[in-house]
Amino acid sequence: MSDVLDRPTAGATSTLDLALRIVEFLAYQSGPTTLAAIATEFGASKATVHRHLRGLASRGFVRQDAATGRYDVGVKLMVLGEACRSRFDIVTTARPELIQLRDETGQAVTICALVDGDVVVLELTQGRTVIEFATRPGTKLALHASAHGKIWLAFGPAALLDAVRQAPLPAWTPETITDPQTLERDVAKVRERGWSTAPDEVISGVNTIAAPVYDHQGRLVASIAIVGAKQFIPADPADAQVEAVVGTARRISRALGWRE
Template identity: 60%
Template sequence: MTHNRKSAGTSTLDLALRALEFLANESHPLPLAHIANAMSASKATIYRHLVTLQRYGLVSQDPDTGRYDVGVKLLILGEAVRARFDVVSVARGELIRLRDATGQAVTICRMVDGELIVLDLIQGRTVIEFGTRPGTCLDLHASAHGKVWLAFGPPALLQKTLATPMRRWAPNTIAGGLREEVALVRQRGWAVAADEMITAVNALAAPVFDHRNHIAGSIAIVGATQFIPSPPDAMQLEKVLAAAQAISRGLGWRSSR
């Protein structure tokens, strides 16, 4: 009996959290029926979960339309957790300066629970805006950030990636030769991924190190291939590497050279 009650409780919590995550990933408030349909659950069941989440400020309901959206408490909690990622707080000023110097969008990533996660995005000064949100997961083999982590992260990360089927996002996504590409990134200290995840988009990424000389993050400029060529422009490369080193020094890294 005890085991059954525990399973039911876990299942109930799972449904509530899935509903909350679903709302967070949508761009606008949703009616109850839509949420219930997406969760493959009854409206009565989802309503009970939403009422509980609303009580804790994690969900809000528009009094006029009755539609549901994430609550301000979720933003507060997210910002509280975000502050614990030292690399983000240390990097913010440098990321803005990098954006201003290059005009391109800037991203910072970190490995979280085995996944490469975008921690922050600063839009560029071009007509192109990127929809990548903090929390987006990037493939290691198909992104400039990913190649940096494969080059400077633990060796097991590369072995695991090579042993896993690699999704072909675009015509230029690496289908073979990843080990050689990663060795090149390790040698030169930066990575690009033109047309590898999205056609006509490129990124130029570099690693950020902490006081132990371990990789603590990666930064990149992201833009159209007409603005970020491959190989990259000398000025762009200089600015990205300088920003990565400045952030690394803020984390206690000291160059051995």
């Protein structure tokens, strides 16, 4: 579990830090946990951990199974989570990171979600170049011909790829993938490397780099991308551009509760 839990925060009191880390540790367990296992995880004495557990239990953050004596998260966490859920919608959570990505790359940035089987643009942040894109929130993108779409085909519901593969694949440009087998190979490549591109596939002379965003359950809930002219985002993009997009997607995912 040491790779899942954050390290102690600099400046935090050791007592508060340990209590918070115990709550986080319990939240990621598959079921109630023994006092000994908790103490071992943090290299603390059973007496110290027990004292924290009693305090947390008194406030409803932890509960003890009466039959086994094991500890689990309390109902208070669920209550607080539900109370705060509305503050963590995807666009609101992602916006500061998307702006930073725009500033870092100079390119326009988009975030999309799957709505009724279609990849839909939720927000577009214009870039710092002379080119502006007319894509508006609510615009639907082709699953087979966009970098966003390929992310959803690679990491979204399995039935999505089956449906697209069996339907006609219209050509938006001469470079649009219209062959199901070619699309399958492209999606497999996206799945392997964790990001996608679509040079000239939607608009000639334009390319996009997209990456997946996950929620606390590891579900794909959004895709983000930079989009720009191929002179700025070549068909074989620079490592720095890819790392910027993928890194941003990971930070947004972590903000949504995802653990890598």
